[in-house]
Every structure is written in C-alpha cells, then in structure tokens.
Amino acid sequence: DMVFGIPARMRADGSESEAPDMAAVERAVTAAKANGAQGIIVSFLHAWRNGAQEASVKLAVARLAPELFVFTSAEVWPVIREYERSSTAILNGYVHPRVSGYLTALEERLKRRGVPARPMLTKSNGGLMNAAEGKRA
Numbered sequence: 001d002m003v004f005g006i007p008a009r010m011r012a013d014g015s016e017s018e019a020p021d022m023a024a025v026e027r028a029v030t031a032a033k034a035n036g037a038q039g040i041i042v043s044f045l046h047a048w049r050n051g052a053q054e055a056s057v058k059l060a061v062a063r064l065a066p067e068l069f070v071f072t073s074a075e076v077w078p079v080i081r082e083y084e085r086s087s088t089a090i091l092n093g094y095v096h097p098r099v100s101g102y103l104t105a106l107e108e109r110l111k112r113r114g115v116p117a118r119p120m121l122t123k124s125n126g127g128l129m130n131a132a133e134g135k136r137a
Helices: 022-034 052-064 082-112 131-136
Strands: 016-018 039-042 069-072 120-122 128-130
Touching (some): 022 052, 039 082, 052 069, 069 082, 082 131, 120 131, 128 131
Parallel strands (some): 039 069
16 A cells, blocks of 8 residues: 555635644654555645645655655645545656656757757646656646
C-alpha cells in the first residue's frame, strides 16, 4: 500500500485546526521508500483554500528524502474538489519521472550535436516554459 494518512486538519475556511504530525510524515516517508516509491504526493482536505500544511509537509519530505520528487495537490491544481485535485496531482507524479528523464536526454542530445537551441514546452494555458521548469512542473 502506498497511501499513508497524516494527522492534520484544515477547516473549510482555510484556518488550521490541527498541524500536520511530522512524526507521522517521517514514518510515511520511511515506508514509502521501503515500498519503492519514486516520489511523494501530498494532498490534504481544503488545501485549495490554504496550501500551507501541504507546503510544510513537502519541505519535511524533501529534507527526509531529497532523492524523491514531491508534489502537493495545491500547487498542481488548486481547486475545491479534493478527489479531482488529488487525482490530478497523482497523474502528475506518475508522468513526472518519465517526462523529466525525456527532457534531460533531449537536452543532452542537442548539446552533443552542437544545437544551440534550448527546448521550450507549451503549457496547458498556451504559455511557454523552458525544460528546467518542465522538469519541476
């Protein structure tokens, strides 16, 4: 099982009623790594209104397991519906290692062939981002 509950509570208005249990975060990260996780998705109720709890857990995970990527649902898709927000963050986490690896390989091949152009990616909103941003997105 790769889903770990973390005691924390954010009210619907975005105010915190229970801070995330950082000991539980540490246990979850240890278990996720033992189960072969490549990354961690953090998703709490009402994070669309206030993503501070998710952000604090993301920082803790990054400190505990810098080799894993970490995304929060609020940074990926900050919308009111937790199922859709969580699912979108999970899909982002699923494709992230592949896309990141592809972009790294593309940059290396272009550099080896002497191509001075830097890859640019189209965002879903029609804007552009460079490959480094794409690897973080």
